[in-house]
Amino acid sequence: MAGLATTFGSGAMTNSINEIENAEVILVSGSNTTEAHPQVARRMLDAVDRGARLIVIDPRRTRLAECAHLHLALRPGTDIPLINAMMRVLLDEGLADDLFIEMRTENFLALRDMLHRLDLEQTAGLTGVPLPLIRQAAQLYGRARKAVICYCLGVTQHVCGTENVQTIANLAMLSGHIEKEDTGVDPLRGQNNVQGACDMGALPNMLPSYQAVANQDYREKFERAWGSPLPEAPGMTLVKMTHGGAKGSIRAMYIMGENPMLSDPTLSKVEETLRGLDFLAVSDIFLTETAQLAHVVFPAACFAEKTGTFTNSERRVQMVRKATQPPGECRADSEIIMALSNRLGFCMEYDSSAEVMEEIAMLSPIYGGMYHDRLEQSWGLQWPCWDRGHQGTPFLHKYYFTRGRGHFMPASHTEPGELPDREYPLLLMTGRIYHQYHTGTMTRKSERLSRECGHAVLQINPTDATALGLRQSETVRLLSRRGEITLAASITDQVAPGMVYTTFHFHEAPINLLTNDAFDTGSGCPEYKVCAVRVEKINS
Amino acid sequence: MPQTIIDIYLPRQAKVEQIVVENSHISTFILAFSDKQYNDTFRYQPGQFMMVSMPHCGEAPISISSTPTRTGTIHLSVRKAGKLTNGMHGLRVGDTIGLRGPYGRPFPMRQLTDRDLLFVAGGIGLAPLRAVINNCLDQRDQFGAITVLYGSRTPSDIAFQDDLTLWKKQGVDCRLTVDVAEAGWDGAVGLVTSLMDDLTTEPSQSTSLICGPPLMFRAVLGRLTSIGFVDEHILTTMERHMKCGVGICRHCHMDGKLACVDGPVFSLAELRKLTIMELAE
């Protein structure tokens, strides 16, 4: 979020998902797209069928990496040096788009100076990717007429996540691969409505539509509409709240549809924090690990039991319609919030989600033309959509960047918060698998999905497995400085020697007991992708 | 079309009459149908299997380990592996379980008449062969010499000890081996193929019946072929995931054949025509 906001002015996919199909070169970084975003992967593979070149940057040999023309298997946490090296190649070979840089961007000299100081061999060495491969990737990307970069949590879930994103933005601007159809920078969102949540101000420093809390004019606009004063200072990030609650200043919490007791790093701290609260209320569709700690649980309606909108990765606001009544005492989130607010003394009376949408359109410029009657008649509208007459925006930054000029933000290599050492010699990455979703609140209820993948596995390279004397599927102990879990080993060369990989879906093997709570100061996002661990054989 | 069609998926109730603990993870359940009349008329052949039901656990195919020559009960020898088999290991005498069957193509007992029989099994693989062995022993004059080679992981994993003892007494050449020895074990250690070194079996007069894990299966095949067994006289029974047991659901597909109706018993000659994991290089 923060990375693209500072460089382009908007933290969202600049393209529509369908545009990926028409790109000539697709650079995918830190995204296991076939498993996490199958519908996006489908466009990538279609593009490949039409002759597009696919470059995948991933420490693991994912299925997409197998389909790629170039696979840059970098050392985890070396995204910045890798992209910097690519940019240096572009400069050296005259592939930078000078006219674009001149007309549309600022602060280029800072980037150029930084790149010229780079020792290319040494930088490539940091990443573990052979320089000729980096050069090839740079040339492919730089020479394409239409090129998109897709990235995901493999880029952002690092201590330097914001800088990683800024570096990717630098690469796109340097090559002039932005502000055009079928060309741009596309962060892939992890959930059906995480884009919508950000758009609506579920960020510590933003009011809806990315209107900064710090800005008095914006605050006043909302204060007038809501008839209530708003705090001037930005709020707290998620990890700060769930890790110590800013040393006790938070005494009550209301958690909606989130399961930090499985999804947040260093779970022991989360549990301590939540248990230490005076009051915890949770609303969710199932009794999650977090809900089990709550004083009050509100049973919530699921997507099919309520009417409203979701905003997807490509900024498309789409209607969901109530298809069935919520079971038992379940209510839509909006109804729960209204009832709660009314009891707390702040009157909220919306008769329908259409009425809520009218308020959103009034207060959030990028949603200015989004009304239910318009959304109902189409596949939705993509923001920014300024008014009723506006048809929405398939790709961003046409003619000028949201912030005016694109701002180059040079960055240098930052070591991960924790790296393997003698005591914990392996590097752990975490991620997702196709058959389970997040903390399994929903998917683990399905017999079929559990049949396909019902327990946590630890991917480990045959070299490391042999050294430890492990057999396929053997249960092993995985330890970090923060905790330990047991899970089954899956011996595969999808991961390189020295690395292991697992998922966070299973409460029986809560990997976030082990992960590091180092986080990105720019976004507050925890470093789920790198920490140091040790694997132990159980019955030796 | 006729108006009444027999419900082919409906399990019949059976009672657990007795449980024999074979080792820490294998038990033999001795069962009789609750419907006495049905139990008395129930018939099956060695090599066939039953679909077994437990409440909340679904169904799984289990091969019958008793011989049809001894009526009145059915034996199912079961290794703890999945949901259903774990459920079965929680059963006590007098409990009810659901059964339907028998299903599948049995061992061709007629073709075994007058031949010397070489049984090779690993672990739970002895269960379906036990049905054949006991059948042969009950009709001793119809078959030639019987040899049983049995491999287990460790000496305490050796299942069917009572049977092995009894068979020895009845003149069966029983040879055991383990992968890993324990204190007090003075028998053979190593693959079950190591038991074949000093076999005097005459391949032209013998049929071999094999059942065990894929690795063992491949090793034994190689050995048998090298000492002159022809594919037609090597028989085995295939283990596959099954849901219907009657050739419809297709979970047990084997390159165009279905283990539940075309098998589970196959000759090696038949298997050689198929591309299957057990025979992969």
Add this chain to the structure above:
Amino acid sequence: MPHATAMADTHLLKKDHLKGFLRKLAKEYRLVAPVRNRHGDVLFTVIDDLDSAEIELVEPPQNSLKQFFLPQQERLYTYTISPEGYDFRPAQTSIPPTVYFGVHPCDLYAMLYMDVVFSRQQRDSFYLRRRQGSVLIGINCNTPSPNCFCNATGSGPFLEMGSDLQLTDLGDRFLVEIGRAPGHSLVKRWEGFFTPSTDKDRAAHYQTFLEARGRFSRQVHVEQAIRQLEAGTVPDEVFAELSLRCQDCGGCAYLCPTCTCFTISDQQLDANSGQRLRSWDACTFAGFTGMAGGHNPVQAKTGAIRQRFTHKLRDDVRLNGRPSCVGCGRCVSICFGGTDIVRFVERACQGSI
């Protein structure tokens, strides 16, 4: 191919009279037909109100008839546990006699295939109970859709046999061929709707067939792929490549009118009761063949993909003399990764045509 001389028992039904005929049928049968819903999708739907249903006979429905005979999930039994034992009660579903109207030839062939699957080895009571008393009224395809290739699987665009009544759109009227006995009794029962056909009508029917045959936009060499599979000459790389592209969604099997593989599982309702469910499954899922304890005799995705195409194009040809792919093109439209059967046929035949 239907030839004019082979159709002795044919009638005409004016289009103006179709609704009236269906209204009569609806009095005695449940009526299922392809209906365009308010979102524009065409789906086989149970019609409650004939006047408000927009029956669509040209655009192929997105679903096939499979769900009506083998529901996506059906309860086989409810069970209870008591101190005395374990009691199963078959689910008592009563299926009203149903007319399936407007069934395209591909879906009719699929029905014939399902009839074989569910009665060849053992008669499946749950399927057959739904099948008994069903009447199939087909419609020949004058304008095949872009993904259709039934010409290559021998299951269209016109039907040779299998339906009770078979309609062909001749502009202002339908030519109605009588197939099986139930079709004959329908025409007899409501004779007033039908008039005798003339040689001219039958000539028009044949002309329509010839034109339809020329309207396919795809040339899919199914026969060639079948020969290659039988000869074992499809390169392993084809399966490897397709399996790399398969996104494991199961959409092909769920939409396929002839994918009848299912699984059976118990759903616990409380400590002492539950239900045994049968639901659709797909041979492309790893768990389809995975055994208790983790062993899987089908190694990796490649084996599962191989099974899918080999079953449809080789094994079923061996058993039934024809492939169980009916060329409806549904898997082409649903497939995420480009692992559909047309892609397979194209890849298998590459360089050999």
